[in-house]
Amino acid sequence: MDTRYSTGKDAFKHMTTQELRDEFLVDRIFRPDEVSGVYSHIDRIVTMGAMPVAGEVDLEKNIDAMKDFGVEYFLQRREIGMINIGGDGYVIADGKRYELVSLDGLYLPMGTKNVSLGSNDAKKPAKFYMSSTPAHHAFEAKHIVFADAKHVPAGNKAESNERVINQYIHPDVLDTCQLSMGLTQLKEGNVWNTMPVHTHERRMEVYFYFDIDAEQTLFHFFGEPNETRHIVVHNEQAVINPSWSIHSGVGTSNYTFIWSMCGENRTYTDMDHVATKDLR
Numbered sequence: 001m002d003t004r005y006s007t008g009k010d011a012f013k014h015m016t017t018q019e020l021r022d023e024f025l026v027d028r029i030f031r032p033d034e035v036s037g038v039y040s041h042i043d044r045i046v047t048m049g050a051m052p053v054a055g056e057v058d059l060e061k062n063i064d065a066m067k068d069f070g071v072e073y074f075l076q077r078r079e080i081g082m083i084n085i086g087g088d089g090y091v092i093a094d095g096k097r098y099e100l101v102s103l104d105g106l107y108l109p110m111g112t113k114n115v116s117l118g119s120n121d122a123k124k125p126a127k128f129y130m131s132s133t134p135a136h137h138a139f140e141a142k143h144i145v146f147a148d149a150k151h152v153p154a155g156n157k158a159e160s161n162e163r164v165i166n167q168y169i170h171p172d173v174l175d176t177c178q179l180s181m182g183l184t185q186l187k188e189g190n191v192w193n194t195m196p197v198h199t200h201e202r203r204m205e206v207y208f209y210f211d212i213d214a215e216q217t218l219f220h221f222f223g224e225p226n227e228t229r230h231i232v233v234h235n236e237q238a239v240i241n242p243s244w245s246i247h248s249g250v251g252t253s254n255y256t257f258i259w260s261m262c263g264e265n266r267t268y269t270d271m272d273h274v275a276t277k278d279l280r
């Protein structure tokens, strides 16, 4: 398990580009027949990716539950959400099979013991992007098909940020202990997300960017609103954002991203908005 121990506001201001990347960038998320994992000490969110090709992969393939988490099995005291951004696939959780076509999501509660993930076609493998957070209660497992997410239009063409915020793991869709998760799609010709920016000291957030062409890139802005920094992001990379940090990106073309949040509450609108004129 790749562990990130978190950085305070003051140290953040002095970090080099490489130090920022080492601490906050999550890359190599999808590798054939592997399960990747980055354990952040910011609210103890675990960012994971699985791409089954030759056969099924076990969620715990690269996890030592006792050493990494002090428990008998990974989800003994955790919940997990996932969205499949690849070809059609499936998840078997404690014997129950869920078919996840592209952009379907799945929530599995605390107490789920055995989880394996598979692709329907090795030539078009599924890619399961996953976020896991500490939990204290076993809510219902739920397969969230794309159509059942809450679709919230946002932005406009004039500000180059016309997009749809698809809320999958959200209080209006299902109950969880603390995990929230969704997928935001930018319309063609639009490049900005989450501008005007916000922070939410009550929750941290991970942004995972995909659908970025190989020739294109994205600048993700983070840090305190009056002292921003950036990370250059390529396709299928994520950025861990501390709760005191803004999180916003601009691409050299349009793209899609998955946001995952955890912390004190699940109130999506609990945000501290920052006027664009106040950014530094």
Ligand SMILES: O=C(O)C(=O)C[C@H](O)C(=O)CO
Residues within 6 Å of the ligand: 154, 163, 165, 182, 184, 193, 194, 195, 200, 205, 247, 259, 261, 268, 271
């Ligand atoms: O496009 C957006 O704006 C977002 O997707 C915002 C995120 O959902 C977010 O930052 C929620 O706190």
Ligand SMILES: [Zn+2]
Residues within 6 Å of the ligand: 198, 199, 200, 205, 247
């Ligand atoms: Zn946010």
